[in-house]
Amino acid sequence: xxxxxxAEPLGAYAEPMTEAVSSCVxxxxxxxxxxxxxxxxxxxxxxRGRIFLMKEVLEGSLELDMASPYIDNxxxxxxxVTACPSGVQYQxxxxxxxxxxxxxxxxxxMDKILRRFxxxxxxxxxxxxxxxxxxxxxxxxxxxxxxxxxDMLALLPERLPKGVLLPVKxxxxxxxxxxxxxxxxxxxxVLEPDINSATLNVLAQNGVEVLIPEEQVCCGAxxxxxxxxxxxxxxxxxxxxxxAGLELDAIITNAAGCGSGLHEYPLxxxxxxxxxxxxxxxxxxxxxxxxxxxxxxxxxxxxxxPLKIAYHDACHLAHAQGVVYEPRELLGMIxxxxxxxxxxxxxxxxxxxxxxxxxxxxxxxxxxxxxxxxLATGADMVVxxxxxxxxxxxxxxxxxxxxxxxxxxxxxxxYRGEL
Amino acid sequence: MSEALKTKLQTLFQERCLQDDAGVLPYESDGLTAFxxxxxxxxxxxxxxxxxxxxxxxxxxDVPFVARGSGTSLSGGSMPxxxxxxxxxxxxxxxxxxxxxxxxxxxxxGVINLYVTKKAVPDGxxxxxxxxxxxxxxxxxxxxxxxxxxxxxxxxxxxxxxLGLKVVLPNGDVADxxxxxxxxxxxxxxxxxCGSEGLFGVALEVTLRLLPKPxxxxxxxxxxxxLADAGQAVADVVASGxxxxxxxxxxxxxxxxxxxxxxxxxxxxxxxxxxxELEGPGxxxxxxxxxxxxxxxxxxxxxxxxxxNEAERMKIWKGRKGAFSxxxxxxxxxxxxxxxxxxxxxxxxxxxxxxxxxxxxxxVANVFHAGDGNLHPLILYNGKLEGEFERAxxxxxxxxxxxxxxxxxxxxxxxxGVEKLAYLPYMYSDDDMDLMRFLRIAVDDKEIANRGKMxxxxxxxxxxxxxxxxxxKQGIAFRE
Ligand SMILES: Cc1cc2nc3c(=O)[nH]c(=O)nc-3n(C[C@H](O)[C@H](O)[C@H](O)COP(=O)(O)OP(=O)(O)OC[C@H]3O[C@@H](n4cnc5c(N)ncnc54)[C@H](O)[C@@H]3O)c2cc1C
Ligand code: SF4
Ligand code: SF4
Numbered sequence: 001x002x003x004x005x006x007a008e009p010l011g012a013y014a015e016p017m018t019e020a021v022s023s024c025v026x027x028x029x030x031x032x033x034x035x036x037x038x039x040x041x042x043x044x045x046x047x048r049g050r051i052f053l054m055k056e057v058l059e060g061s062l063e064l065d066m067a068s069p070y071i072d073n074x075x076x077x078x079x080x081v082t083a084c085p086s087g088v089q090y091q092x093x094x095x096x097x098x099x100x101x102x103x104x105x106x107x108x109x110m111d112k113i114l115r116r117f118x119x120x121x122x123x124x125x126x127x128x129x130x131x132x133x134x135x136x137x138x139x140x141x142x143x144x145x146x147x148x149x150x151d152m153l154a155l156l157p158e159r160l161p162k163g164v165l166l167p168v169k170x171x172x173x174x175x176x177x178x179x180x181x182x183x184x185x186x187x188x189x190v191l192e193p194d195i196n197s198a199t200l201n202v203l204a205q206n207g208v209e210v211l212i213p214e215e216q217v218c219c220g221a222x223x224x225x226x227x228x229x230x231x232x233x234x235x236x237x238x239x240x241x242x243x244a245g246l247e248l249d250a251i252i253t254n255a256a257g258c259g260s261g262l263h264e265y266p267l268x269x270x271x272x273x274x275x276x277x278x279x280x281x282x283x284x285x286x287x288x289x290x291x292x293x294x295x296x297x298x299x300x301x302x303x304x305x306p307l308k309i310a311y312h313d314a315c316h317l318a319h320a321q322g323v324v325y326e327p328r329e330l331l332g333m334i335x336x337x338x339x340x341x342x343x344x345x346x347x348x349x350x351x352x353x354x355x356x357x358x359x360x361x362x363x364x365x366x367x368x369x370x371x372x373x374x375l376a377t378g379a380d381m382v383v384x385x386x387x388x389x390x391x392x393x394x395x396x397x398x399x400x401x402x403x404x405x406x407x408x409x410x411x412x413x414x415y416r417g418e419l
Numbered sequence: 420m421s422e423a424l425k426t427k428l429q430t431l432f433q434e435r436c437l438q439d440d441a442g443v444l445p446y447e448s449d450g451l452t453a454f455x456x457x458x459x460x461x462x463x464x465x466x467x468x469x470x471x472x473x474x475x476x477x478x479x480x481d482v483p484f485v486a487r488g489s490g491t492s493l494s495g496g497s498m499p500x501x502x503x504x505x506x507x508x509x510x511x512x513x514x515x516x517x518x519x520x521x522x523x524x525x526x527x528x529g530v531i532n533l534y535v536t537k538k539a540v541p542d543g544x545x546x547x548x549x550x551x552x553x554x555x556x557x558x559x560x561x562x563x564x565x566x567x568x569x570x571x572x573x574x575x576x577x578x579x580x581x582l583g584l585k586v587v588l589p590n591g592d593v594a595d596x597x598x599x600x601x602x603x604x605x606x607x608x609x610x611x612x613c614g615s616e617g618l619f620g621v622a623l624e625v626t627l628r629l630l631p632k633p634x635x636x637x638x639x640x641x642x643x644x645x646l647a648d649a650g651q652a653v654a655d656v657v658a659s660g661x662x663x664x665x666x667x668x669x670x671x672x673x674x675x676x677x678x679x680x681x682x683x684x685x686x687x688x689x690x691x692x693x694x695x696e697l698e699g700p701g702x703x704x705x706x707x708x709x710x711x712x713x714x715x716x717x718x719x720x721x722x723x724x725x726x727x728n729e730a731e732r733m734k735i736w737k738g739r740k741g742a743f744s745x746x747x748x749x750x751x752x753x754x755x756x757x758x759x760x761x762x763x764x765x766x767x768x769x770x771x772x773x774x775x776x777x778x779x780x781x782x783v784a785n786v787f788h789a790g791d792g793n794l795h796p797l798i799l800y801n802g803k804l805e806g807e808f809e810r811a812x813x814x815x816x817x818x819x820x821x822x823x824x825x826x827x828x829x830x831x832x833x834x835x836g837v838e839k840l841a842y843l844p845y846m847y848s849d850d851d852m853d854l855m856r857f858l859r860i861a862v863d864d865k866e867i868a869n870r871g872k873m874x875x876x877x878x879x880x881x882x883x884x885x886x887x888x889x890x891x892k893q894g895i896a897f898r899e
Binding site: 001002022023024025026027028029031032041042043044046048049052053056062063066067069070084085086087088 | 440442490491529531554680745746
């Protein structure tokens with residue numbers, strides 16, 4: 001698509017942003033996989049429409065305020081990137097756009113407070129833990145609260161698991177086959193510390209030494225995707241330092257959202273002195289399932305009862321990182337397990353970072369749809385690769401009592417003979 | 420008039436009547452972004468009654484309207500009419516009735532093509548017309564453009580699969596055309612509505628014929644050192660008496676694009692690639708296959724691959740089906756053309772196109788439904804370069820004329836829209852054109868349904884392809 005976007009105001013972001021616009025040919029192939037388009041059925045809430053709107057804003061022919069609601073509605077699930085035959089890198093347009101928009105916009109007071117709360121809490125495990133802990137007490141009073149605060153509370157688990165202090169290093173069992181570092185993730189450490197423990201165990205079992213650099217911070221994805229680019233950049237730079245100088249085969253992520261965040265470091269730090277380091281770093285970053293499938297793992301023992309498992313593709317794994325094959329390959333190695341794909345697997349479950357906090361209605365509809373499709377598989381359990389999806393799926397599958405697990409937790413349980 | 424209509428529509432549709440910039444801008448063009456224009460409003464009806472009401476109001480106030488499906492038209496067919504109403508049908512996406520035993524589906528117009536097949540697959544059925552845009556385009560759009568696809572060689576276009584239609588005519592009257600069976604009494608009005616490019620009103624409900632899924636597929640891919648050889652092979656296959664389900668050709672440039680998009684794994688040296696798919700009952704395909712291989716081997720293919728399983732077959736098709744959009748990776752702008760030539764003239768047409776491409780200094784990628792002689796030359800240009808868009812359009816025009824001169828047509832399936840208006844009279848005599856206009860006026864005396872598309876209208880300036888268009892001169896529509 002032709003455009004007249006002036007480059008100067010966009011600085012280093014000009015190139016990736018305009019490239020995304022010009023490679024869009026307006027063919028609409030992205031529409032049916034876009035969750036918001038599926039729910040709302042209108043062009044402004046489709047990827048093609050959003051690209052058009054952002055282009056118009058950048059060209060100066062449309063007021064930012066008018067376009068904002070539709071850009072805000074975007075889940076950032078990147079299903080459109082997978083669907084696009086023309087190779088439009090939508091995130092290259094969206095992420096910087098949100099950052100630019102954030103600088104200019106006037107938010108309502110309540111919005112500001114909520115946003116501030118989210119940005120100042122979720123990325124910091126101890127603060128999040130405290131807030132979540134307080135939330136436990138507030139839960140019984142949910143009826144008294146209205147709107148978003150109530151929606152946020154609904155997402156908190158009934159009971160918060162005990163915090164786990166991660167070691168700085170975990171030694172491989174037997175011969176050391178590889179050495180990696182783990183990005184521990186922040187929300188995940190509070191909501192489900194077991195994912196990290198399971199990761200360490202599965203890696204160790206397969207002869208991998210794991211470092212957990214102490215200085216690491218939140219990956220910054222949450223900040224970047226809500227337009228707080230200053231915070232995202234700061235986190236990215238701190239992480240580059242924290243992981244510098246270690247001799248590593250890979251940097252492991254086990255939350256899809258964080259993994260896609262690390263892969264975006266070169267975009268966030270475009271034009272900064274750290275840009276090159278960020279590229280090397282992003283290159284090393286691998287989802288746990290990718291690393292394990294490349295390394296080759298020892299076959300997990302069969303579960304005590306044959307199991308039917310539905311595998312849910314987390315958007316930030318399948319679309320943002322292109323990882324669909326590896327987790328299925330790992331699951332396929334387990335004896336007595338049948339793996340099912342979920343219908344419309346490319347459509348987001350509605351979790352999408354903080355989306356279910358900011359757009360509860362759409363998130364709810366998507367969650368319900370996903371739950372229906374999971375139930376239709378007849379599976380006993382859902383396995384996926386992202387804490388956000390796990391929370392969302394559990395909320396929507398609560399009544400049916402279908403357990404939801406991370407891929408690595410399943411492997412861990414099997415190795416331990418607990419399943 | 421417009422203001423009064425707008426007020427009425429606002430009352431009727433509330434927040435589903437879009438009129439501010441952000442709501443309307445994204446509807447300003449379809450798959451052909453070189454043209455855009457500003458409608459009065461966009462409405463999002465959710466029931467048939469609402470659609471009928473909008474049409475009635477438009478008729479009363481004499482304001483033109485255009486129905487819009489997924490906006491994938493490549494000829495400006497669903498581009499708004501300046502100051503008119505866009506009726507966006509994307510929320511009209513329910514499958515109303517599905518009967519596996521009767522092999523029919525009754526759908527609303529906004530249902531996506533592929534979703535019909537998705538619904539029918541568990542019963543071993545499918546909806547045959549398969550435009551490459553199938554995962555996104557709507558049945559309503561398919562009906563209006565009588566869309567085809569790779570497999571229409573064997574099974575026919577959309578009109579061969581639409582049994583019945585409920586439509587709202589431009590004056591607001593509702594008509595039922597056809598029925599639930601292929602046999603009908605009286606003139607084929609369903610057939611007349613198919614391909615009418617929205618000029619006869621809006622389809623509200625479409626009764627589709629479903630077919631049993633072919634038992635087996637056998638897909639082969641043949642690589643040639645020249646594009647013309649691939650073209651010749653198509654004629655040879657048909658001359659041998661075989662009727663494959665599909666026969667598609669891609670040239671080097673199109674392969675490069677597809678390769679970049681989906682890593683289809685096409686032969687790297689090939690200048691012409693032919694995809695042939697046999698389909699049907701197992702025994703029939705088994706019997707046909709050796710015959711096909713014989714013809715292909717004799718046609719000078721230097722490499723022949725047979726898809727070993729469904730995954731390999733899908734990979735071959737994925738590259739082909741995504742090829743149009745994938746060309747976006749090679750060039751920021753392109754025009755897709757849609758001429759048809761008799762199958763026996765394929766080789767000649769391709770050679771001429773290559774010559775024209777050299778003369779104009781513009782790259783042309785070829786990817787097409789070779790089986791029915793439907794060419795899709797994609798003309799690559801850079802709109803930022805002064806005069807290049809005009810040259811691209813001129814070249815496109817030359818190619819269309821070439822098709823007509825070779826005994827073919829100016830469109831196979833993408834429609835006339837606004838883009839090919841100037842070329843219809845090149846193909847049809849004045850008498851033919853008059854008859855078409857006569858029909859149009861008989862159905863739509865005010866010319867409010869998709870005014871100015873397909874047929875030059877008395878109420879909209881005639882379109883030309885070269886230089887600034889009259890509509891552009893008036894500042895109504897503009898090209899980016
Ligand atoms: C990448 C790509 C590949 C394509 N491949 C093919 C192909 O292989 N074969 C092919 O034939 N086409 C192809 N097309 C063209 C296009 O997809 C088809 O013409 C399709 O039928 C349009 O459907 P739509 O829902 O997008 O309709 P739109 O573009 O929204 O509308 C098309 C026309 O239909 C009219 N219309 C829409 N709904 C109704 C209704 N309910 N009642 C009356 N009129 C209506 C509109 O007014 C307009 O004139 C391709 C397009 C793209 C972008
Ligand atoms: S990122 Fe997801 S929600 Fe946003 S436009 Fe793309 S598909 Fe739609
Ligand atoms: S699929 Fe890609 S090229 Fe097509 S409209 Fe969507 S983003 Fe643009």
